[in-house]
Amino acid sequence: MVTLQPAARMGWDTISAVVARILAAYPVYSILLSILSILALSAGLVNIRLEPDIRKSFSPEDSDAGYETRVWLEYYGLKIYPERAFCIFTAKSEDGSILQEEALRDIYTVDTRLVQAVGLRDGDGRRNCDPLCDLNSPFHLLANQTRKNNGTTAVFTYPDMPYSGLDIFLGLHFSNVDFKPPTHRISSRSLVLWYFSRSDTPEGKLAFKDAIDELFDLSKNSSAFENVEFTIFSDQVANREMIRGAIEATTLMTIGFFLLLTQVIIVIKRLSSIKMTAYLVTTSLLTPMAATIASFGAICWMGFPSFSIQCVTPFLVLGIGVDDAFILLHRWKHHIAISDTPRRLEQVIVDVGPSITITSLTNIIAFGIGFFTPTPQMSLFCLTASLALLLDYIFTYTILAPIVFLCNDPTYQSVPKDETISKADTWLAKYSRFVCSLRGRIVCIFVLIGMYGLTTYGVMTMRTTFEPAKAFPSNSKLVDSLSNIKPVFNRYFPITVIVNNPPNISNEIEYDSFHNMMNRLEHVPGIRGDNRSLIFLPQYEAYDKLANSFSILLGDKYRPSYDSLPNWMDAIGNPPLVKYHLDENNKTIVTSFRLTLLGKGMSEWAERARAMQHIRTVLREEQQFNATLFDCDSAILSIILTVGTDLIGSIAVTVVCMAIVCFVFIANFNAVAVITSIIASICYAGSFPSGLQDHNSDPPNTMNAIYTAILVASTLAYSAVAWIGLSMDPTASEDLF
Incomplete structure (x- = not known):
């Protein structure tokens, strides 16, 4: 199967042999102990806590968005973030x-x-x-x-x-x-x-x-x-529709499950006797499912919430777990000549150990590293997947292998290969010879150049953005609401700024410094200038000047102050524009106030994200005013600009983990380099959009790309190491398929 480092092979083979002997001696106990472990972990599901708040799934508490939200809540005297809704009316x-x-x-x-x-x-x-x-x-x-x-x-x-x-x-x-x-x-x-x-x-x-x-x-x-067409958007409905979308997606994925079930039945039927097929099919599917359920239970025992994105975990683990089952069953059939069943199991475990370990360990490590990403839903998805894959790896040995051992049919005889040659086998043999021929290699080179060219073009033209409609089912009325709000956001989009250390408007230097900050903010790309921001100071100054008009008529130079602020606030109904109090000298002290920047073209979320980042930069440089911005969707906006880097980093981590694990088991450095380059190549061409597609780099597409990379790495690793094992065989080109 796989060529190992001499020391590694000796140690791994010894461990595998010991494990196989224990499983052969106590198969029933192994199965029962595993089932008890599954039940104990799954019991945590009674404490499952679904997180319905979209914002909490995108941004941690210690992020910029989390801090800005806390400042905004403190300004308004709120303890929890309020729920929002907007209604859009259009004349018919x-x-x-x-x-x-x-x-x-x-x-x-x-x-x-x-x-x-x-x-x-x-x-x-x-x-x-x-x-x-x-x-x-x-x-x-x-x-x-x-x-x-x-x-x-x-x-x-x-x-x-x-x-x-x-x-x-x-x-x-x-x-x-x-x-x-x-x-x-x-x-x-x-x-x-x-x-x-x-x-x-x-x-x-x-x-x-x-x-x-x-x-x-x-x-x-x-x-x-x-007379009007009416749509509504609210956080409550958005959370509910997002969960409905996840349920519908899971329902659609069940179609894939039944296709997988059909494939499993066909493959296992060819690898075992008819009367044992049902047991082996059931075990091959239930083992990864049980591992997934147990991992969700473990997450609940740890006190973590669950997000809707985690509903794809069972299908990810199924894809990898069934691969391991196929490998195990194939080697069990391969060693049919060994009549001593315990000895046969030992040989099978020794053979498949490196292949299963390479694929499983790589994914476990890659997802485990993903747990440290700052986005809560991504972090918990990676943790759940890593635990599920670890448990599936263990249960492959402690449940699937003992059941394969117990389901051994002594009367089963494999059909000799030379008696029945299917058309598919004939076609694959011809294809393998063509691929290994000079003409086939030339064709492959041109195909690769074309794929790399299209992929590179797609990467260069790919836009970083986010389309919130993707988070909801296509038939949701929220999609219409989001579409109808775009004209408003394109013309005027509000961005709140809380100034927690207001300028002393009586101090000309300090006031000029504040005007300089406002000028910089209004020159941020996407922000309307020409004093278009909504701030109380100009209108208050006009009132204050009117209140001091008598002294101005007497020749006094007007100097703005906050002394008239209480009267002005009473006159306009005391809206939450300014927070102030009177000191012991009855002097008005302003502690904070709110202003609103007006953006344009902000229906494009990437533009909003870039504007937010520029505004944050200006506010940090003007730290004397201790100002923070606030956007209701800043939790999502904060990850848009880093989504491309996160995607590249996630795929790179997967490839590097695969290379390290392969190097531990495979003796040939050149072989590891070839395997790594193949995996990186397929991840690049398969995970990024090609030039013929109109894809954006956004969180949903990033998840799809990472999902693809993990599946590609796990599937390709076994094929690659199998090829290395066959590379010393002169007939390898035909045996590969």
Whole structure:
């Protein structure tokens, strides 16, 4: 089978022989002990904890996104992250407007239902939406103005609407806007309304959930409203739809399971007697399944949560576990001439040990290293897979091998090879001779050059991004919601910045330094400049200047200060723009405030991720203001820019682990180099998109690529080491297949 290092072979063969003798002497005890171990580990499943929060699956607590979220929560006085939802309304008629009275009635039907849910008060009298209850005030102000003036307003500009001395920004609500300055008439094809719910009480959480579920079901009915089309997106629905997608994907994967079952039956039928086929097929499939269940139980015993992505683990382990079963059964049949069954098992274990160990150990190590990746769902997926593969490796010896031993049929006789030669065997023999011929080698070289060329082109043109619609089933209404929100995000996208060490606006140098920071932020690619950011200071300064107008008339030079801030905040209704207090001298001390940068073209997640990174860089360099940004999706954005590096690193780790393990067992250094280059070549060509495909480098595709690399490495390793074992045989080209 595999040529080993002399010392390694002696030691491994001795260990394998001892293991085989123990299994042959106590096969039933080995099986029972393994089953008890499976039951003990699987008992942990009673404590299984499914993590439904998408954000927690992408970003650890100690990441930039985790820190920024904690700062944001502290600013608003929240203990847990609130649940969010947004509703998108689009006028049904081509020339219609969502500001027409008929459309407004439909919109207010939805808005009233959600306002009722988020307006529920807790025992302390706080509303479920506090302190973010006024997110839709700009829409309500405009709607009231429009209703009063039949679609026109006396003094109006877009996207800012003057109201009671303030400029109310409308850009976060309306898209496809038609504003005609001469007539001051505004119309808009679509509207977005935003809702937040603290949901930190069971009653508040249930009220918001009931409202969201009711409206989500309503959005599935296209004729629910006569004048507007309505879609809704919420964290609750997104988590639920993501889990539904995982369940549907698992259901589709069961088709692959039945195809695998068919293949296992066909192969094992050729390797054993008819009456033993059922036992061997069942064991070959149940062994990796039991290992997977036990690994999930072990994860639960450790106190880790489970993520939806882990549902692919059984199919990964099945693919590798069945390979090991085929190898074991093939060698059992190969040594049919050995009549002494314990001696036969010993020879089989000695033969297959290196091959099974190389493939299993490589994957165990590769996934084990993956546990240290910062992304929680990737980390736990790798840990679960590593444990499952380790247990499957053990159970291959302690369950499958004893059952093969017990199912030995002394009456079974293998069909002589020269009596029946199938067409497939004839074709494979011809193919192997062609591949090893000069003409075949030339053809292979040109094919490889073409594949490498296409793959390289695909890698060079591959975009790093993320399409959230991929996380949900294709028939989910959330896909429509995400599509409808893109025009809004492309025009105006809010990026919150919390300034925890505000400038002293009375200090000209300090205030100029703050303006310099704002200027740098507004020059970040993708961020709107020209003082387009939403910050309270300009409007407050105008109020403060008006409050000090008498002293200015007397000739005093105006110097801005926070002294008028309490009165100004009272005048505008005390929104959560600024946090301040009065000191012992009755002087206003501002401790922190919120500002909003406005992005453009942010429906492309890669652009958002790059903008976030640039903003973080500016804020770190302007550390005197202790400012942090916040984006609701920063947990996902933080991994987008590193996904390509993570992909290359994961595949490189797999290949290196395979090379190291192979070198331990295989004596020929050149052979290890050949095996490693073959595995790296196939991982490169198979894991990256070719030039004929339009793929992006995003987390789902990264998972697919890593999954492919692991399966390729495990499948190819045995073929490669088998070839090395046959390389000393002059007829190797025919025996390979």
